[in-house]
Amino acid sequence: MAELDSGGGGNHKGGKVRSKKQSTRVDMTPMVDLMFLLITFFMLTTTLAKPQAMDLAMPDKDDLNKEEQLDVADTRTMTVLLGSANRIEWFIGIAGNSLTPPTVENFGKNGIRKTIIDKAKDIKAATGKDMIIIIKPSDKSNYKNLVDILDEMKITNTKQYAIVDISNPEIDLLKRDSIY
Amino acid sequence: MPRVKVPRKSTAIDMTAMCDMASLLLTFFILTATARQPEALIVDTPSSTVKIKVPEVDIATITIGDGKVFFGVKGTMIRERVLQKMSERYKVPFTPAQIKRFSLMEGFGVPISQLAQVIDLKSEERNKPGLQSGIPIDSVNGAASQLHEWIYQSRVATKELNDKQMRVSLKGDSKEAYPTIKKVINILQKQKVNKFSLITSMEAQD
Numbered sequence: 001m002a003e004l005d006s007g008g009g010g011n012h013k014g015g016k017v018r019s020k021k022q023s024t025r026v027d028m029t030p031m032v033d034l035m036f037l038l039i040t041f042f043m044l045t046t047t048l049a050k051p052q053a054m055d056l057a058m059p060d061k062d063d064l065n066k067e068e069q070l071d072v073a074d075t076r077t078m079t080v081l082l083g084s085a086n087r088i089e090w091f092i093g094i095a096g097n098s099l100t101p102p103t104v105e106n107f108g109k110n111g112i113r114k115t116i117i118d119k120a121k122d123i124k125a126a127t128g129k130d131m132i133i134i135i136k137p138s139d140k141s142n143y144k145n146l147v148d149i150l151d152e153m154k155i156t157n158t159k160q161y162a163i164v165d166i167s168n169p170e171i172d173l174l175k176r177d178s179i180y
Numbered sequence: 181m182p183r184v185k186v187p188r189k190s191t192a193i194d195m196t197a198m199c200d201m202a203s204l205l206l207t208f209f210i211l212t213a214t215a216r217q218p219e220a221l222i223v224d225t226p227s228s229t230v231k232i233k234v235p236e237v238d239i240a241t242i243t244i245g246d247g248k249v250f251f252g253v254k255g256t257m258i259r260e261r262v263l264q265k266m267s268e269r270y271k272v273p274f275t276p277a278q279i280k281r282f283s284l285m286e287g288f289g290v291p292i293s294q295l296a297q298v299i300d301l302k303s304e305e306r307n308k309p310g311l312q313s314g315i316p317i318d319s320v321n322g323a324a325s326q327l328h329e330w331i332y333q334s335r336v337a338t339k340e341l342n343d344k345q346m347r348v349s350l351k352g353d354s355k356e357a358y359p360t361i362k363k364v365i366n367i368l369q370k371q372k373v374n375k376f377s378l379i380t381s382m383e384a385q386d
Contacts, residue, residue, distance in 0.1 A: 028198075031199055032198055038206050045213065051351075052232060052381065052382060053232050054230045054377060055375065055376075056376060058365065137362075141357075142358060143226065143352040145358075146361065147354075150378070151229055151230070154229065
């Protein structure tokens, strides 16, 4: 309660007014409460994990300089077809006349990644050049498959790869293996 | 026998240290915070092992999900300029107030004929799922699609205002079928944008 000291009267013996010594401690509980509330608010409203950007360069679609396109040996070209249900089919060479039988495989460490690393080694030993990978997503594949296979390119350090439209013989291959 | 007296201790603790730590954390979060923008179309991006961050300026984001395509570009000045250009191109008038409101929108997904209505909505109504139907990505009667024009005009506006090449990023939903993605990529390639980024979330390398 507020008190008022009227002062007068002269009741004090010495006549000296001594102020009461107050503690300098402040109760910090409400302050800490507020701090934590604000921390919680800022933590929840910030985007901590910023999204990543995967750079992708597509081949130039210019129709004018078609003759500048180079032919590459089919012995060092691996075609990867993206089918439905997160499955992949791959072969080396050209569709219908491939050098290895088309094989259906899964994504992941023991699936396509192992194959790419093995084949890249074989081709490097046989021809002395790096392997080229042609990615052909079918209409039944989804966006995640595309990102996954591009990610594999990065993990396996494949420098030469391209995304190309799928052709009919390749769709037939996918149909034969019932992943289309 | 005399009893052992346990001295009574006060339950009040010294909170100075706790308060110090709390304010330190608070300062950190305030300084690093960028408030999360409400998204018009929420997509679940696939994960990848790349570790390059998305740049903050001079970038347009094309969000693809659920068969719909949304478009957004960073920078309020650029947005104003783009809308003015699109308004001239399609002969759809916008009031200065609408242009101002549009410059604060993070992204949108309607044909330009319906854009004025969406701008006039409140932001919480605007971002209701299913309200916006997506930007048309098919060309009509030989004319370029609306998405094509949006991207093109944004690139022009970025070049005019900031003298920089605009970057294009694709933010697709994991489950999105490839044909939609292919259509958008074809639109980009038609205007010779052969290099763009795919937005992904982080993944631990196995």
